[in-house]
Amino acid sequence: MLQLDGVTAGFGAGRLALDGVDLDVADHETVCVLGPSGSGKSTLLRVTAGLHTPRSGRVLLSGRDQDGVPPHRRGVGLMFQDHQLFPQRDVGGNVAFGLRMRGVGRHERDERVAELLALVGLPGTQRRQVTALSGGEQQRVALARALAPQPRLLMLDEPLGQLDRGLRERLVVELRALFAELRTTVLAVTHDQGEAFALADRVVVMNEGRVAQAGTPLEVWRSPASEFVARFLGFDNVVAATVHGGVADTPWGKLPVPDGTPPGECRLLVRPAGVRLTETGDGLPCTVEARTFRGGDAAAVTLLLRPETGPRLEASCSLREAPETGATVGAAFDVRDVVRLGG
């Protein structure tokens, strides 16, 4: 459906905003582009929409090169970060906007607007003023407006950016169901990995204008391609290691590594879930430096451990097993959460 082929784009003489980006989005797929501020996410959407001309490379939609095709002829919908609704129009007028632009007749327009408002969970709100809506409701109206002209590709820039956590988590679930129902092809941008993982069939992690990794959320979580991706996902247990004969020498001592890990020097990640607390005397002796209650179903706690040797170590455990700050514990490593990083 969408294919970016070696796309390079920039502003003036500085660093490139996009540097040789290849990206594919299949029909009915939801792809989330994830990355820190300034990594090129918005530029990627703007180039795809035709709002920014790339310096080189190609943008193809359904196999057709979009070079020279103006934004309104690309059949893509773009919902911006600040979802600017028209304050002087009511909800119905906002949602109908794209349809009116396309010359869709009144009757059909009204029907479509009613249908979309029902779909985003705001049935019968046509006559309400958008200024009288909550942030979350405005976001849904903006979404209905972007969906109304039935774009073949819907692009969302930080769609849930300004909402509080509870609302975001609920809307992500609703959006995913909505996209599945409409069979919309979606390219969304976010800097929040939780949001991307919950929404996407596939995530694309960007760093400094390049694709650092692309894969399903599970693939990226299981095997981050590089230290950058691992740290961006919030994993900080990364150390230098030398692998030989099925174990790795690290500043934390010997660590088990998965079968087939090639020998030699590398960077190793240990996910916090793979740091097991043991009875003292067993494993790497550590002092519990801090504990943070994370809440959630599992009543999870994140522990910051200061090992006898090597950098600080993050571990996660349930509230019931969490030792007190200042306690001495032993840490052992579970091979299932040890990952050799590339890059």
Ligand SMILES: Nc1ncnc2c1ncn2[C@@H]1O[C@H](COP(=O)(O)OP(=O)(O)OP(=O)(O)O)[C@@H](O)[C@H]1O
């Ligand atoms: N209009 C502009 N003029 C000059 N430089 C720009 C412009 N827009 C973006 N840039 C630069 O291009 C690079 C990529 O910016 P972009 O907005 O695509 O990043 P982003 O990942 O969307 O960031 P954010 O998450 O902060 O929105 C940055 O270095 C940025 O400073």
